[in-house]
Amino acid sequence: MxxxxxxxxxxxxxxxxxxxxxxxxxxxxxAGLETVEIDALMEEAFGxxxxxxxxxxxxxxxxxxxAEVVGSLLEEADGGAIALGGGSVLSERVREALDRHTVVWLxxxxxxxxxxxxxxxxxxxTSAEDVARLLGERxxxxxxxxxxxVPPGDREVVARAxxxxxxxxxxxxxxKMLWAASASGExxxxxxxxxxxxxxxxxxxxxxxxxxxxxxxxxxxxxxxLAARVAVAPGESAKTMxxxxxxxxxxxxxxxxxxxxxxxxxxxxxxxxxxxCARLYQRGVPVVQVPTTLVAQxxxxxxxxxGVDLPEGKNYAGAYHLPAAVMADTxxxxxxxxxxxxxxxxxxxxxxxxAGGELWERARALESLDPESLAPLVFACAxxxxxxxAADERDAGLRAVLNLGHTVGHGIEAASGYERYRHGEAIxxxxxxxxxxxxxxxxxxEVESILRHQGLPVALDPAVDVDATLAALERDKKRTAAxxxxxxxxxxxxxxxxxxxxPAKVRAAVEELYG
Numbered sequence: 001m002x003x004x005x006x007x008x009x010x011x012x013x014x015x016x017x018x019x020x021x022x023x024x025x026x027x028x029x030x031a032g033l034e035t036v037e038i039d040a041l042m043e044e045a046f047g048x049x050x051x052x053x054x055x056x057x058x059x060x061x062x063x064x065x066x067a068e069v070v071g072s073l074l075e076e077a078d079g080g081a082i083a084l085g086g087g088s089v090l091s092e093r094v095r096e097a098l099d100r101h102t103v104v105w106l107x108x109x110x111x112x113x114x115x116x117x118x119x120x121x122x123x124x125x126t127s128a129e130d131v132a133r134l135l136g137e138r139x140x141x142x143x144x145x146x147x148x149x150v151p152p153g154d155r156e157v158v159a160r161a162x163x164x165x166x167x168x169x170x171x172x173x174x175x176k177m178l179w180a181a182s183a184s185g186e187x188x189x190x191x192x193x194x195x196x197x198x199x200x201x202x203x204x205x206x207x208x209x210x211x212x213x214x215x216x217x218x219x220x221x222x223x224x225x226l227a228a229r230v231a232v233a234p235g236e237s238a239k240t241m242x243x244x245x246x247x248x249x250x251x252x253x254x255x256x257x258x259x260x261x262x263x264x265x266x267x268x269x270x271x272x273x274x275x276x277c278a279r280l281y282q283r284g285v286p287v288v289q290v291p292t293t294l295v296a297q298x299x300x301x302x303x304x305x306x307g308v309d310l311p312e313g314k315n316y317a318g319a320y321h322l323p324a325a326v327m328a329d330t331x332x333x334x335x336x337x338x339x340x341x342x343x344x345x346x347x348x349x350x351x352x353x354x355a356g357g358e359l360w361e362r363a364r365a366l367e368s369l370d371p372e373s374l375a376p377l378v379f380a381c382a383x384x385x386x387x388x389x390a391a392d393e394r395d396a397g398l399r400a401v402l403n404l405g406h407t408v409g410h411g412i413e414a415a416s417g418y419e420r421y422r423h424g425e426a427i428x429x430x431x432x433x434x435x436x437x438x439x440x441x442x443x444x445x446e447v448e449s450i451l452r453h454q455g456l457p458v459a460l461d462p463a464v465d466v467d468a469t470l471a472a473l474e475r476d477k478k479r480t481a482a483x484x485x486x487x488x489x490x491x492x493x494x495x496x497x498x499x500x501x502x503p504a505k506v507r508a509a510v511e512e513l514y515g
Contacts, residue, residue, distance in 0.1 A: 008079035009169050012098060013158075014089055014142055015106035016135050017125055018116035020158070021083035024106060024150075027159035028081035031166065035081045038070055038088060045069050054123035067091035074098060086134075087124075089141040098145055102169050104158075105146035110135050112152060148177040149383070151390065157181070164188035164202065164325075171199040176379045180302065180386040182393040185322040189302065189386065191379040193371065195329035196290070197222035202325035203288060208256050210247060210274035211265040212238065215292050218335055223263055223290070228254035232273065236418040239269050239308045241317060247277045261286040261324060267293035268300040268423065272315070275306030279321035286324035292332040294344025294374065295424050298351060298381035299402075301326050303389040309418075313475045314410050320394060328382070330375040341369045342454045343424030348374075349450060350404050350431060351381045356493015359384065364450060395478075400497040403478065404487040405431035408510060411473035416464045421457070428456050433509040437501055438488040459515040469510055470503075 011033065013024045025035045039050060045065055046053040053062050070088050074097035082101075088094050108116075110132040117125055125131050148168055150161055158165075161179040168177050168190075175192035188202060196219055201207075206227040209220055212234040220229055230250045232238040251262075264274030264287055271289055278287035291301040307318020333341065345366075352363030359380050366373065385402070392398040409430025412421060421429075428451050435444035448458050460469075476484050485498035 007077070007100075009101045010074070010077040010079055011081040011104060011165060011169075012074070012101045013081070013083045013104050013106055014098075014145060015086065016108050016113050016138060016142070017086045017122055017131070018113035019086075019106040019108040019152075020155070021106060023155050024104070024158040025081060025083045027156075027162050030159060031162050033079070033081040035083070036073065036077075037083045038066075038073075038085045041069055041073065042066060042085065049121075051121045051123045059124075063087070063090065067093050070094050071097050074101065077101070086138065089138065089145060095141070095145060102147050102165065103145050104148045104150060104165055105142045106158070107149060107151050109152065147175070148179070150179045151181055151387070153181055157186075160186060161188070167200040167202075171195065174375070175199070178379070178383055178386060180326075180390070182303075182322065182386075182390045184304075184320070184393060187323055187325050189326045189328070189382050191297070191328045191330065191375065191382055193329065193331040193375060195327050196332070202327070203261050203286060205286075206256075206260040207263050207288075208251055208254060208260055209263040209265055210270060210277065211263075212267075212270055215266040215270070219265060219290075219292065219332065223265065226263070227256070227260065230254075232270065234266075234269075236269055236309065236413075236423070239273050241308055241310070244273060244277055244280070244308050247273065248281055251277070251281055256281065256285070258282050258285055261288060263288050263290055264301075264323075265290045265292065266296070267291065268296045271296050271300050272306050272318075273308060275304070275321050275323070276308055276318060279306055279319045284321065287321065289323040289326045291326070291328050293336060294333055294341055294369075294378075295347045296344075297328040297330065297333070297378045298344065299347040299385055301328065302382055302385045303399075304393070313472070314413060322393075326382075328378060330371045330378055333371040333374060338369075338455070339422065342456050343422040343428075345369055345454055346405075346424035346428040346431070346451070346456065348377055348381055349447070350427065351384055353431070353447075353489060353492050354401055354404055354495055355384050356491070360492040364446070369454070397497070400478070400485075401487055401495040403497075404489065404495060405434050407476055407478075407484060407486055408433040408469070408473060408506075410476065411469045411471075411510075412460065412464060414472035414475075415468035416461070420461055420464060425457050429458070429460060429513055432458065433506075433513060434486060434488060436509040436512055437486060437499075437505060438490070440489060440491065443489070443491070460510075460513040462514060466507070466510055466514070470507060473506070473510075 013021045071093035114128045114131045172194035178189040209229045262278040264271045289301040291297045304320045304322035307315040310316035352360040405427045409427035412426040488496045488499045
């Protein structure tokens with residue numbers, strides 16, 4: 001009896017009109033893949049141009065035939081690359097057939113799409129208003145189907161992302177990929193369960209792992225082969241210039257060269273320290289961020305901010321150094337103590353407040369902090385963070401929104417000697433102060449209730465001196481000659497940056513935290 005071999009998944013590009021699907025197919029051909037473009041198949045099926053098919057047969061007939069042609073192609077495809085029409089995803093048969101393939105969503109905004117197609121003969125896009133309406137209707141399908149997301153870029157962006165897109169088929173089930181891009185570089189962000197030890201490693205060259213003693217014992221072996229492992233103590237105490245020098249010297253003694261790369265395995269502290277050392281070592285070597293805590297997976301692993309603390313303030317010494325890749329294995333969250341998960345949840349909640357819309361609704365409704373429930377939100381937060389960084393990598397404006405709750409939160413951390421509160425716990429208290437200063441009492445009350453539900457502190461320990469907190473706040477590293485600018489919030493999704501607040505109001509907001 002002859003057995004048919006298992007069919008390979010195809011690389012399938014989806015996206016709105018003008019997203020660059022034809023250009024993506026060119027990149028796939030350059031990578032050695034056989035390619036199919038649906039528009040050509042549809043014109044063959046109808047025996048006439050697509051515009052004529054729409055005008056003469058109507059959209060309903062076109063969509064019915066499209067479902068047959070595209071559905072059959074996807075069901076029988078054995079590898080290769082396929083570019084779907086912008087509306088192909090409206091078919092239930094097509095959506096079901098996409099399930100076994102690697103689906104790549106090429107993003108494009110309504111304005112950019114209209115600019116690209118305004119002089120074309122596309123039947124459904126006769127105005128900018130048509131484009132905006134159609135894109136809004138199709139976005140939920142694109143988002144729901146995508147295994148990988150490539151943001152708008154130049155004509156070569158898919159070619160640069162292609163190695164990572166091809167590797168995605170060999171990653172564990174449930175892995176999502178985002179191609180993160182900003183002013184100084186691009187890199188793949190991989191999020192999903194079971195990434196450590198499975199799938200293709202994103203960089204060539206020898207791996208030099210920087211981790212803490214707790215995380216290293218749990219996960220470092222999954223990253224083998226490692227040329228060397230440098231361990232630091234867990235916690236904020238490791239983020240010092242002295243510890244950075246020790247790590248750099250350990251890397252040098254281990255023989256690391258510029259052809260090698262650093263692996264930052266751990267939470268936010270390890271990510272900051274390892275990224276800082278990678279930026280300094282021989283004037284810069286690549287770093288792969290492997291975040292293992294919730295706060296790192298939803299926030300700190302992305303965007304290239306690295307640094308260490310000085311006695312005068314948190315993150316007072318630092319540098320921008322984008323990662324070469326991020327691998328966020330959400331199954332590592334299962335080994336975190338409940339208190340650490342709850343502290344990390346604060347960054348997720350903060351991101352929901354900043355993003356508003358669906359992300360806020362999902363964050364506020366989250367009951368369980370188990371990895372399965374968190375994984376989709378981790379990816380959503382990574383997307384938001386990377387989109388902000390893409391617009392403002394070097395903190396010239398928009399990126400400042402990410403400091404919501406951090407101004408007071410960092411002051412609390414410093415005043416308590418970085419020992420009384422976990423980072424996320426302090427930021428949660430900072431959120432309550434920021435919402436008080438924002439003049440949104442109902443939202444503050446809701447956030448307090450959410451924090452309380454997750455077992456997080458909503459009142460300051462009386463042992464933390466209010467004057468010490470305010471003094472530390474005044475040393476905030478983003479202070480300008482005009483004073484400390486706060487991030488405030490009119491409502492979820494509508495932050496305001498650089499808001500100067502009267503000192504008496506700041507004191508009152510901090511004092512309110514004592515209950």
